[in-house]
Each structure stands twice: as structure tokens, then as C-alpha cells.
Amino acid sequence: MLEDTLSLMPLWAFAVAVGVTLIAGFVKGAIGFAMPLIMISGLSxxxxxxxxxxxxxxxxxxxxxxxxxxxxxxxxxxxxxxxxRYIVIVCVMIVIVAQFVTAIPTRVFYLILGIPVVILSLIQLMGVTFHIPRHRRRLAEWGIGALSGILGGMTGTWGPPTVLYLIALETPKAKQLLVQGVVYGLGSVSLLAGHLQSGVLTATTAPFSAALLIPAFLGMQIGFRLSDHLNPAVFRKVTLAVLVLAGANLVRRGIMG
Structure with a gap:
């Protein structure tokens, strides 16, 4: 597996990828989201x-x-x-949109990655909140679910719109973590299926993804154990601030090359 991975990148790049994944796993274990955002921002x-x-x-x-x-x-x-309803539209859009990823030019791809990371992280960092009235919930499920699925298919992350959606519904904290896990879990299966079809996840690239399972698991276990001792609000803000910087750098690369 390591030999297959090192055929795709130098050893230093693999070592940095392991470090990025470990950090992303830690954040995921501690606050319940942001792993794809951190990984895609860091690895890119x-x-x-x-x-x-x-x-x-x-x-x-x-x-x-x-x-x-x-x-x-x-x-x-x-x-x-x-x-x-939200889960279905997210999963369907992920599978559909993932098929177009390989046709996107690299610089455009950096913009597609960076702009949502910056905007959605800033929205959460500034504490902007929305409220979805009960009679508008079904419309919001389809609309925000479609947006989340499009972002998921393109970038591998549909967490921030889901978090904002659950906050807008005034979902209790513990229930938010559960629903996030369910939406992310079923969506990630769709992402896997979508990219098996798109040609992104192949016999060549799968060993790299498999190798990152270990640091992701270890990071999550550390995050789970330390989550009770961290100030979640402060930790969340620091994480989002880092994501804004990482996303801004991706936007810079998309504009300047």
C-alpha cells in the first residue's frame, strides 16, 4: 500500500498528508465536523x-x-x-455532481474549493444565524440539501451548509451531532459510489485514501477523549479561522495560478 502511494507523490508529501489527516481527525472528534474541509484545504x-x-x-x-x-x-x-428528504437530496446530488469533477480545469477547481470554504467558514465565525419557520421547512430541505449535495460532489464537503441548516431549525446541540453524523455518513457512502464511477477513486488512488484511515482514526480518538476538556466555542472559532486562511489561499491559487 505504501509503495503504491509513494508512486503518486514523494515521501515528504505523504508525511504531510498524514499530519493533515491527523489534525482533521482530531477536530472531527472534538467538534463533530470540519474534517473534509481541513483535509481538502490542506492536501490541495x-x-x-x-x-x-x-x-x-x-x-x-x-x-x-x-x-x-x-x-x-x-x-x-x-x-x-x-x-x-434532506438526506435523499444530498446523496443524489453528490452522486450526480461527482461525475463532472474530472472535467473541471485546475484553476477553476481551486476556486470551487476555496470560495465555499471561505464564505461558509466566515458565516459561522461571525455567528450569523438564520431561522427557518416550520411552514418553510420542506422547501428549505430540498433547496439547502441540493446546495449541500452540489458542494459535496464537487469538493467532498457538505458539512457547513448542513450545520447552518440545523442551527436555523434550532436543533438542540446533542441532536445536531447525531443528525450531522447520519447525514455525513450516508452522504459519504454516496461520495464513495460517485467517485468510483467518476474515475477519481481508482486502484491507483485508493491505497492513498486507505493509508490515511490510520491517522484519521487516531486523530478522532484523541478528539473524542479531549472534547470534554476543551472549550468547544473557542476551539470551533480557531478551527474556522484556520479554514478561512486555507480557503483564501486556494482562491489565490485559482486566480493567480
Whole structure:
């Protein structure tokens, strides 16, 4: 597996990828989201964007099912029943949009990666909140779900719109983590299926993604154990600030090359 991975990149790049994934796993374990954002922002700094997307796929699948596993099966099924429309549109759009990723020029791809990271991170960092009235919920499910799925298919991350959606519904904190895990978990399976079809995840790139499972798992375990001792609000703001900087750098690369 390591030999296959090192055929795609130098040893230093693989070592940095492991470090980025470890940090992303830690953040995921501590606050429940941002792993794909951190990985795609970090890996795209020194790897081809399509290889970066391939690398995040298996760690995303594993991490989201670990998150859901912390809750009971009954709670997870209840979340699926309540949010099934949102989940369905996210999953369908991920599979569809993922098929077009390989046709996007590199500089355009950097902009597609960077702009949503900056905008969505700034929205959360500034504490901007929205409210979705009950009679508008079904429309919001389809609309925001479609946006999330498009971002997921293009960039491998659909977390920030989902977080903003759940906040707008005034979802309790514990339930937010459960629903996020369910949406991310089922969406990540769609991402895996979509990129098996798109040609991004292949016999050549899959060993790289598989190799990142270990640092992702270790990072999450550390995050789980330290989450009770961290100030979640401060840690979340620091994470979002870092994502803004990383996203801005991707935008710079998209504009300046």
C-alpha cells in the first residue's frame, strides 16, 4: 500500500498528508465536523486537487460512521426518518455532481474549493444565524440539501451548509451531532459510489485514501477523549479561522495560478 502511494507523490508529501489527516481527525472528534474541509484545504496545497479528493474519501466514510456509532441505533433511525428528504437530496446530488469533477480545469477547481470554504467558514465565525419557520421547512430541505449535495460532489464537503441548516431549525446541540453524523455518513457512502464511477477513486488512488484511515482514526480518538476538556466555542472559532486562511489561499491559487 505504501509503495503504491509513494508512486503518486514523494515521501515528504505523504508525511504531510498524514499530519493533515491527523489534525482533521482530531477536530472531527472534538467538534463533530470540519474534517473534509481541513483535509481538502490542506492536501490541495501540495497535491493535485483530484488526488486530494481521492485521499479524503475513505477517511470521511470511516469517521462519520464512528460518529454515528457513539449514538444508539434507535436514535440514528429516528434522525433518518425526520430528515429523510434532506438526506435523499444530498446523496443524489453528490452522486450526480461527482461525475463532472474530472472535467473541471485546475484553476477553476481551486476556486470551487476555496470560495465555499471561505464564505461558509466566515458565516459561522461571525455567528450569523438564520431561522427557518416550520411552514418553510420542506422547501428549505430540498433547496439547502441540493446546495449541500452540489458542494459535496464537487469538493467532498457538505458539512457547513448542513450545520447552518440545523442551527436555523434550532436543533438542540446533542441532536445536531447525531443528525450531522447520519447525514455525513450516508452522504459519504454516496461520495464513495460517485467517485468510483467518476474515475477519481481508482486502484491507483485508493491505497492513498486507505493509508490515511490510520491517522484519521487516531486523530478522532484523541478528539473524542479531549472534547470534554476543551472549550468547544473557542476551539470551533480557531478551527474556522484556520479554514478561512486555507480557503483564501486556494482562491489565490485559482486566480493567480
Amino acid at each position: 496545497l501540495f497535491l493535485d486537487p483530484l488526488l486530494a479528493i481521492a485521499g479524503i474519501i475513505l477517511p470521511i466514510v470511516m469517521s462519520n460512521f464512528l460518529q454515528v456509532a457513539r449514538f444508539g441505533r434507535v436514535e440514528a433511525m429516528a434522525a433518518i426518518r425526520e430528515y429523510w
